[in-house]
Amino acid sequence: MSGLERPDLYVLARFLDILYENGQPMKKTNLQMRTGLNYVRFSEYFDWMISHGFVQKQMEDGADVYSLSQSGLDAYHRLVAWIRDTMKGMRI
Amino acid sequence: MTSEQNSEATGKILSDMVRDADEYYSRLKAQHANQTRVHVGVIGAVVWFAVFAALGFAIYFNVSGSALYTDLLWAFLTAVASGIITSGAMYIASRRRSFKFAELGALLDRMKQGKASSEDGLRLMDLMHQAALTTRKRRLDSAFEYGVAAFILVSFVGLNAGFGALAGVMTYLYFRFEALREFEREDERYEISKKDILLSL
Numbered sequence: 001m002s003g004l005e006r007p008d009l010y011v012l013a014r015f016l017d018i019l020y021e022n023g024q025p026m027k028k029t030n031l032q033m034r035t036g037l038n039y040v041r042f043s044e045y046f047d048w049m050i051s052h053g054f055v056q057k058q059m060e061d062g063a064d065v066y067s068l069s070q071s072g073l074d075a076y077h078r079l080v081a082w083i084r085d086t087m088k089g090m091r092i
Numbered sequence: 093m094t095s096e097q098n099s100e101a102t103g104k105i106l107s108d109m110v111r112d113a114d115e116y117y118s119r120l121k122a123q124h125a126n127q128t129r130v131h132v133g134v135i136g137a138v139v140w141f142a143v144f145a146a147l148g149f150a151i152y153f154n155v156s157g158s159a160l161y162t163d164l165l166w167a168f169l170t171a172v173a174s175g176i177i178t179s180g181a182m183y184i185a186s187r188r189r190s191f192k193f194a195e196l197g198a199l200l201d202r203m204k205q206g207k208a209s210s211e212d213g214l215r216l217m218d219l220m221h222q223a224a225l226t227t228r229k230r231r232l233d234s235a236f237e238y239g240v241a242a243f244i245l246v247s248f249v250g251l252n253a254g255f256g257a258l259a260g261v262m263t264y265l266y267f268r269f270e271a272l273r274e275f276e277r278e279d280e281r282y283e284i285s286k287k288d289i290l291l292s293l
Contacts, residue, residue, distance in 0.1 A: 009290055013211040021209070052293070075293045076210065077102050082289045083213040084105045086282075087112055090220050 004048045011037070011045055016054070016068070016076040025058050025065035106208040113216050114200055120193055120223055127230060128186050132179045134237040140175030141244050144168055193223045221282050228278065231271035239264030 054072030147167035242263035247256030
């Protein structure tokens with residue numbers, strides 16, 4: 001169960017970016033290294049992503065690998081679209 | 093829309109985002125330059141007014157006859173010169189100070205060189221929001237400047253410093269109120285929108 005009450009949007013975006021850009025399923029350790037988070041923090045976010053169905057687990061050569069699920073992809077597209085819309089509404 | 097089309101659209105959105113942010117940054121720089129000019133102009137006008145008022149009163153009560161007009165003309169020219177020198181010095185000083193939104197420019201340069209990510213997009217959006225808020229905050233300074241300008245204008249046209257002061261205070265309070273209201277509204281809207289996207293994910 002995820003211990004995150006209110007996850008940081010930046011960190012979620014980083015997870016989504018890495019998994020999206022990588023395209024292929026990746027190992028948990030590899031993902032942790034790319035996010036640059038310590039293990040405890042990484043686990044919290046990773047569990048949060050799993051519990052929200054954004055990340056799916058697969059087996060590859062007997063090892064667990066992870067990739068973005070369809071709802072993870074949708075979340076990524078939604079996030080990007082939201083950033084764009086918010087930026088468009090900004091006035092100086 | 094298929095997943096591939098979605099990916100293409102997202103890639104395009106990210107690059108459009110950088111382009112829009114670049115335009116925003118250019119507008120920000122132009123606005124900053126304009127505000128500096130206005131600020132410098134108002135300060136120059138205040139200095140001119142203060143010098144002319146001080147010299148003018150001194151001359152008016154101490155000089156009589158035809159020398160009065162010559163001395164008043166000199167007082168006027170001295171005040172103009174003081175205003176110009178002060179404005180010039182302020183303009184140079186403000187140009188030397190580093191641009192407040194340089195961080196936004198640096199991030200944009202970085203994003204233009206590499207592939208844009210949503211995390212960079214978020215960072216960019218936050219910096220743009222901060223810039224927008226700083227611009228709103230700056231309107232509080234402008235409110236004071238508008239107040240001073242109203243004071244000078246009404247004092248001269250109405251030949252009454254009391255009316256001038258009243259007009260100045262009212263102008264200041266109005267613009268300050270508007271600037272604060274807009275500032276708070278915008279910040280609140282932004283925070284709510286961030287919470288909403290988090291909940292919708």
